[in-house]
Amino acid sequence: MNLARISALASRIIRQLLRDRRTLALIFVVPVVIMTLLYLVLTNTNSVHTLALVRPTGTGSDQVNTLINSLLPGKDTLHVININADQVDSTLKGGNADAAIVFPANFAQAVASGQQPAVQIVLEGSDPTVASAMKDEASGLLHQLGVALYVVKLQQSQAAPTGSIGSLPLPLAVSTPRYIYGGAQYTYDDALAPVFIGIFSFFFVFLLTSIAFLRERSQGTIERVLVSPLTRAELVVGYIGGFTIFALVQSIVVLLFVVFVLRVHYSGNLALVFLVTVLLTIGSVNLGIFLSTFAQNEFQVVQFIPLVFGIQIFLSGVFWPVAQLPVALQPVSYILPLTYANDALRGVMLKGNTFVDIAGQLAALLVFALFMVLLSTLAMRRRVV
């Protein structure tokens, strides 16, 4: 191994990538755009849902309505309108609201007299995601209302035991959930951001390496390189060096973006994220070299993408945990590098895992990387020239 030759190769690869504006955009802009899209889609910040309220109207309802108003979330994403009891179905069918909370007219009276009045939630229901979100929103609101009424009752019984809500029924006291990992502020996006850091480095490095290596073959430069004192092992190491540096810079950019711009929540040591990225990239570079020796042109390289990428997106636990996959498919998951990378990245960013906690996943990634190094070196010997 000659370090000078390896660094000559690595710096040539870096120079080539730096010169290629479109590829640079691919590496740095596309992940940022995709993360932003993902963030927007998953946190629904753009979609304003409307909740229709049929308020209580009877005696003593002013106080209840004041309570409801104070409990309504001051979110831009939730719009609240007031309707009458006979407008519920037409409002939802007309698309003017996504859900309705229907209080009985005599709600306040019923509460005051110690009954448990039935409050109805009505959901539009054609979009399960919206329906589910609105159901959570509505029941959350009602739950808070229950607690608030209880508090009001307590205050009144202690300080000034007069007033219309003197004898409230005792609502169920539920404290805010306690999280082992993450917290209430964590969204689905927080759970996806870590794995996408891994996916980006794996995918782009695979694509870039396989095309770069294919070009070396089709332009004939690989012959010059192989004829030179540069050995095949040095060639592999030089490629790893050049592309790993890019993958690392990419990870840093993506990580900074999701943490500081999208404000994705995380805990744990971010240095471990880069360690995972490095191991994943070494595997990816060599997978790229290996598969590109089977391709005759760029189009054939692109044909490998569904094979390499599609399978891993579905089976590596990106969207659905591996444990929820059909039992027959689970063994496949455990030979995919992204399965281990996803585990490790989520472990670090969501659970605050340490090096020791993810040592198993790191070992699996190392085994994959070394196996691919071996394969690409062998493939080069047999198929390149």
Added chain:
Amino acid sequence: MDIDADRVQETTTTPANGKGDESMVVIERLVKQFGRLRAINDLSMTIKTGETYGLIGPNGSGKTTLIRMLVGLLRPTSGTIRIGGERVPSAKVAATLGYMTQLSALYLDLTAKENLRFFSSIYGLRGKEQARAIQEMLERVELADRANDVVGTFSGGMRQRLSLACALVHRPRLALLDEPTVGVDPELRRAFWDYFAQLNREGVTIIVSTHQLDEAAHCTRLGLLRFGGLLAQDTPQQLLLQSGKDNMEDAFLYFASHKEEQL
């Protein structure tokens, strides 16, 4: 162009008087089989240090296959190749070779200078020595004014010149040039051949393949290749003399038919 009549003799492995008679390349009973095709057929030849040896022959005669075996890209089916006494493929030999492929194998997204820097780096050139070698080669192939331009913007002839420069920038002892003058205009082509002669004087051995027979006269010696075997081998003048023709094209045809009569 000066042709030494003494070199005509087929004295090979024994180094005779004078350093110019040492053999740089010794090929013995070389065979290369691709499936059913025998690309090189029991070829034995010797190339002397400091000569320019021209491999002449039609397409498919085995020129490129032979060169690829010499640089170690292909392994012989049988037979041996020795370069500087060392059996190839060998890492020690690789460092002393310069190889120019038929395709002008260059990184199109890099500048001329960056290409030269990369190829000279992997042959171990560094620092000032490297910078000097690069500048010298750029001037030699008349690309100094385009040194910092991306190769993708170069014409075919310019790429060919840069490709030659990349093969020679690290000062190889043996340069293997596969069709080096394709697409190069006559004036510069002449300069190339002058440069080859200069390299010869500095002790560099050159093996050149070409199917442009008019150029063959520039070589010290010629080997006429056909069906992977040697039809004839001598100085250009002797080959003309033996065939009784006044140009290499007719001479080649003469030897080709002559051989067939023998078979």
